[in-house]
Amino acid sequence: MDRDGWMDLLDLDEDEVPRLLVLEGTWWRQKALDTRLPLLEEVRELGMPDLWHGWYGDIPVAYCPAYGAPRAVEPVHVLGIIGTTNVVQIGSCGSLQPDIVTGDIVLSERALIGEGASQYYGGKGMAEANAGRVARAAAMFAARDTYVHRGSTVTTSALLQQPRSLLRTWAAAGHLAVDMETSAVFSAARAFRMRAASLLFVWDEVPGRGWTDSFTAEEERAQARAGAAVFEVALELA
Numbered sequence: 001m002d003r004d005g006w007m008d009l010l011d012l013d014e015d016e017v018p019r020l021l022v023l024e025g026t027w028w029r030q031k032a033l034d035t036r037l038p039l040l041e042e043v044r045e046l047g048m049p050d051l052w053h054g055w056y057g058d059i060p061v062a063y064c065p066a067y068g069a070p071r072a073v074e075p076v077h078v079l080g081i082i083g084t085t086n087v088v089q090i091g092s093c094g095s096l097q098p099d100i101v102t103g104d105i106v107l108s109e110r111a112l113i114g115e116g117a118s119q120y121y122g123g124k125g126m127a128e129a130n131a132g133r134v135a136r137a138a139a140m141f142a143a144r145d146t147y148v149h150r151g152s153t154v155t156t157s158a159l160l161q162q163p164r165s166l167l168r169t170w171a172a173a174g175h176l177a178v179d180m181e182t183s184a185v186f187s188a189a190r191a192f193r194m195r196a197a198s199l200l201f202v203w204d205e206v207p208g209r210g211w212t213d214s215f216t217a218e219e220e221r222a223q224a225r226a227g228a229a230v231f232e233v234a235l236e237l238a
Helices: 003-010 029-039 069-082 131-143 164-172 182-191 217-236
Strands: 020-025 041-045 052-056 059-065 086-095 105-114 126-128 148-156 177-179 195-205
Touching: 003 069, 020 029, 020 069, 020 217, 029 052, 029 059, 029 217, 059 069, 069 086, 069 182, 086 182, 086 217, 105 131, 105 182, 105 217, 126 182, 131 148, 131 195, 131 217, 148 182, 177 195, 182 195, 195 217
Parallel strands: 020 059, 020 086, 086 195, 105 148, 148 177
Antiparallel strands: 041 052, 052 059, 086 177, 105 126, 105 195
């Protein structure tokens, strides 16, 4: 569809076109909605399922809990057509380096494309973040006394198929962490000339401890703090 078609389907007026799209890769959709949407005002679901519209002050914002690369590129594609200029991927990741631990923040400067959606948006090899968005996000986390790791990450489409040999290869290449959406979001955003960033918090540490293992009370508190911080910083990037 063209822009007019999407505007009609979404039921948006011109002054409501989101300035920012926040995507969150998560299994726990309802928990995400219950946590994220109260930070926005005048929230409503648009014509595209699970695409929510609200206001952050006087800034129109869209939010979508989108798990996996194929789902994540859909709102980027649609909002890119209607004129949204900024997209931020948030969510959790698995760290690949021993000095990156549960509760840390990872800012992806570029992501190795290990999913199948990027190719349809011209993505090959590595997908790049917007350097200005990354730098600004890093400064915002620093103002919160939150240490962040910046560098390359990996995006995969197979959470359950990451053998130890593959994890060791990623780690040896210097990649900081692995997630399931970032490279696809970067690729689709570039296709629509959107500025993209990825703000992830570390859930598990791989290889070593998996996402189904138990965490200490302090680690759970660190996960909660970091999970809240990535959404708040994403909104500030608007």
